[in-house]
Amino acid sequence: MLQATPLTDGWILRHEGGALPAVVPGCVHTDLLAAGLIPDPFLGRNETDLAWVGRREWTYERDLAPVNGHEQTDLVFDGLDTVAEVLLDGRLLGRTRNMHRSYRFDVTGMSGRLAVRFVSAYAEAEAVRGKLGERPAAYAEPYQYLRKMACSFGWDWGPTLVTAGIWRPVRLERWSTARIARVRPLVTVEQGVGVVELAVEVERARVEAPLTVEATVGGVRVRAALDGTSGTVRLRVPDVRLWWPRGYGEQPLYEVELTLLHEDRPLDVWRRRVGFRTVELDRSADEHGSGFTFVLNGERLFARGVNWIPDDVFPSRITRERYRKRLGQAADAGVDLVRIWGGGIYESEDFYDACDELGLLVWQDFPFACAAYPEEQPLRGEVEAEARENVVRLMPHPSLVLWNGNNENLWGFRDWGWEARLAGDSWGEGYYLGVLPRVVAESDPTRPYTAGSPWSGSWAHHPNDPAHGTHHSWEVWNRLDYAGYRDDVPRFVAEFGWQAPPAYATLARALPGEELAADSPGVLHHQKADDGNGKLRRGLERHLAFPEGDFDRWHYLMQVNQARAVAAGIEHWRSHWPVCAGTVLWQLNDCWPVTSWAAVDGDGREKPLYHELRRLYADRxxxxxxxxxxxxxxxxxxxxxxxxxxxxxxxxxxxxxxxxxxxxxxxxxxxxxxxxxxxxxxxxxxxxxxxxxxxxxxxxxxxxxxxxxIPYPRAEFDVTVAPGAVTVTARTLVRDLLLQADRLHPDARADRGLLTLLPGERVTIGVRGWETPDADAARSALYFLEPSR
Structure with missing residues (x-):
């Protein structure tokens, strides 16, 4: 039987100045941070002092002891970030150049000093750019020249912290006779019968050995002989319970097990959970244009979505529990679809497992974002290999309902001046309209594919035409007031949003010792959008007076305006169902403490927008x-x-x-x-x-x-407190009342956001994490609209 031994201990990280203990999985930044050699890059303006880390070479080392008892031993890396040489006792095992792939090396009979030597991602990207020529992008960093998480190089909500390291698990696998190399599960429903078709590929150590596979699911068991190195097993499960998105039904999951046997002796086992459901994407033409409507188990739905970015700029720090908490926040807000944005990663199994269990539909971008990507080697082969591996890896998950070719690159080619600058050079169209749809069609025909977001379905229409396919609404925020959301009815709004700062306690932690102000050095550093504070100010002044010199009012009013802006869009678009069939808010989460479009800030605190989302995404x-x-x-x-x-x-x-x-x-x-x-x-x-x-x-x-x-009256209200509760009774109209619970204690959380009370109305706000209720403190943490000055 195949035996796997994790290689988590005994690693050191070598660098120009010496060596230090390393944690695997991990990255250079987290090891340096743990050793006290760098300051926390999330605090103050430390980020800018750490640019050197991404420019260095780094080597991870440990001893690899001899192993016996099996015919073959493989060294398996689930993820290397990004460009590396893998050596054993100085012998080159192989080179890697893709963060999004796994790697396997035959080390049978070998032992000694294992070294993984990482080249600077900048050096590799700049070398590829020198060979293939310049390609335009939304940002100056060279992320489009290698297969690495693009937002490592910074974004308009993220820091520039270019990582390197063994970012996913590594292990030794020892096996004899044969092992399971790949299982491609096609899960469908035919007239109430669940069908699981398992396409199996094996690697053999002994060519002549007869092999069989035995598969089980839902009490059904099937055995089949393998011819050579591949075969197919088909199981039919009667009366299956359908998997539904949250709010539409339950999420039953079925265990699938496939065992590889030689003369009834088990050699290897593959186990996954699957769910039985059908998914279609209705893009048919009608009198309004051409639609983009998800149909699950025959049920048409308005997708209540959020965009997801990596939850930490250092993804190796994201635990199963953290995924579950963040996605649980999404589900509790009424979300039923999460779009994994193309500047990040293919997430770990823990992410998709949580979505399977919570009933959250997953829209998966392939990792291409806001840039022209060369299609020549070495990138082209890496793209296809990466896509084939990850499509098959993620296929078992019923939550996964859409493959999307890229984020904004088709739009960029048409509108951002790329076409003239490229002068005929490759830019990624061959990936989005060629390689990727072919890989999906060959590997996963059970799910729809779309070439990009936004995308109108063909070059016959503008890529961001609101009447056709998916639409990104960014004129609002960048140039227009949020009232502009009401000017059209897109068929599906895949991105839109409005900024606000993070919670007060998050800013206070991230900027220790700084006197907070809208334009203080740390606050401005933690605002990455181009003219972000200018856009915040102009967006507010269309509705409310700007609070010059008053940080607390500025902070509160920006939260109010963010919630109102998003409400203006979602209320308008939901009122036009079924012409508009979905909204995907930019964005659910943050990867560090920052002023951004997120509903949940970088410390995991819910902004008022989050609570507003609960209202906007409710069933009614x-x-x-x-x-x-x-x-x-x-x-x-x-x-x-x-x-x-x-x-x-x-x-x-x-x-x-x-x-x-x-x-x-x-x-x-x-x-x-x-x-x-x-x-x-x-x-x-x-x-x-x-x-x-x-x-x-x-x-x-x-x-x-x-x-x-509006001549609002001066708000008058009474406040009483009890353990876990703050009660407010209004004596006048109280507009946009907000309890900022984190001002009571950094761990405190309120269960409600913005509230408007009519005279005589009363509301009780639940508060967790505040152990010493005090009415005066509660009153000081209550904010509301005041009469215009």
Missing amino acids: LLTVQERAQGLVLAAVNQAGDPWAGVLRLRRMSVDGEVLGETGVGFGTERRAVAHVDVPRELEPVGPKEFLVVDVDGLRALHFPAPDRE
């Missing part, structure tokens, strides 16, 4: 929309049951007076939207009035004027 959403005929109420029902009731509409003054009131009945089918016209006499007029609509515990508000024009 009530929203007031401006249409040509006047105000319209949209009752969005993504639940599995019809929804009917009586809407309570109130036209109110900001002083709390009810100026008009009525009840209006409505009804909507499951997975549908009902639209109800607001009676003209209840439409608010001028800055002193607003509309309130309530039904079944849901509320929608409509203020017809910008906040800077």
Whole structure:
């Protein structure tokens, strides 16, 4: 039987100045940090002082003892970052140049000093650029010239910390006769019967040995002989329970086991969990253009999505528990789709296992982002090998529903001046429209493929045409107010978002000793977007007065504006289902403490946007929309049951007076939207009035004027506290009330975000991690909109 021995201990990291203990899996930065040789790059402006790390060569070493008892011994690396030579006692075993692949070396009968010598990623990238020529990119760093996590080189939300190291597990595998080299599982459903087809490839040590495979799933067992080095086993499982995305059903998972045998003696075992479901992507043309709608088990769905970036700039630090926590936060916010963005990595099995269990659909980008990528060697062969390995590796996961060729590169070619600069040089189109769809079609025909995001389906339309396929909405934020979201109805919004700083406690930890200000050195360093603070200011001033010199108000108002911006988009787009079939927020998470578009900051704290997302992505959403005929109420029902009731509409003054009131009945089918016209006499007029609509515990508000024009009363409210709770009772209109629990204690968390209370209303906010409740402290941590000055 194959025996695997992890090689986690005994490693050292050699560098120009000597040697230090190394942790494997890990990377150079984490080893230097553990040894106290570098400061924490996440604190202050330390990042800039560590640029030298990515320019050096590094060597990992350990002893490899002799092993016996099997015919063959392999040294297996699940991931090397990135360009390396692997040597044993000075003998070259092989060279690597791809972070996204695994590597296997035959070390049968060998022992001695194992060394993995890493070349600077910069040196390799610059050498490839010198050979193949310049290619344009969104950033100046040379990430497009090698197969490495692009955001190691920095992004508009990430630090430039160019890593090197043995970033995934390494082990010795000892085996005799034969081993399982690859299993490609095709999982389908045919008229209620689950079908698992296992295409098996083996590596032999003894060519003549007769081999069989035995597979089991769901109580079904099948045995088949192998002809040479490959074969196929097909199992049919009657009456299977379907796997559904969260909110649509349960997530049953079935254990699949395949055993390789020689004369009934087991040689190797492959085990995975699978789920039975069907997935289609409806891209058919209609009167609105051409769609982009996910269909799971025959059910059409509006995808409530978030974009995912690597959760740490040093991915080897991300544990199974951390994946589960972050993805659990996504599920708790109503998310049902996570897009793994193309500037990162193919995540570990722990990520996809968590998505399988939580019912989170996974959209997987191939790792290409915001650059023209050369298609010549050595990159072309690496791209195909990497794609074939990872497609097969991830195929068992029912959560995986889409392969996507790249992030923004087709759009970049058309709109960012690349075509003229390239002058006919290769730039990646052959990957996205050739290599990658071929690999997916050959290896995983059970899932759809799309060439890029955004992509309109063909060059017949602009790549980012909102009427066709996927759309990235970045005019809003970069140039336009968030009201611009309402100007069109894309078929599927794969990226959109608005920035805000991280939680106060996150900034305070990341910038020790700094007097925080919107433009203080550390705050500006932890803002990576081009003119990010300028865009924040201009975006706020369209609605609210800018709080000059008041960091606490600035911090609060930026959180308010982020939540409102995202709400403007999602409410508008959800109200247009089924024309618009999904929104994927940029972004769920951060990889360090930074001002960004994230809903969960780099320390794992939820921003107010996160809590707003829970409302926006709930099965049922009530929203007031401006249409040509006047105000319209949209009752969005993504639940599995019809929804009917009586809407309570109130036209109110900001002083709390009810100026008009009525009840209006409505009804909507499951997975549908009902639209109800607001009676003209209840439409608010001028800055002193607003509309309130309530039904079944849901509320929608409509203020017809910008906040800077609204004469809000000075907020008056009472505060009481109890263990785990802060209760606020309003005596006036209190607009966008926010308890910043982390100001009470860095570990404290509130269970709600922004709230608007009418006079006489009361709300209790749950608080975890605050052991000594104090009413005065609670009041000091409460923020709300104040009258314009």
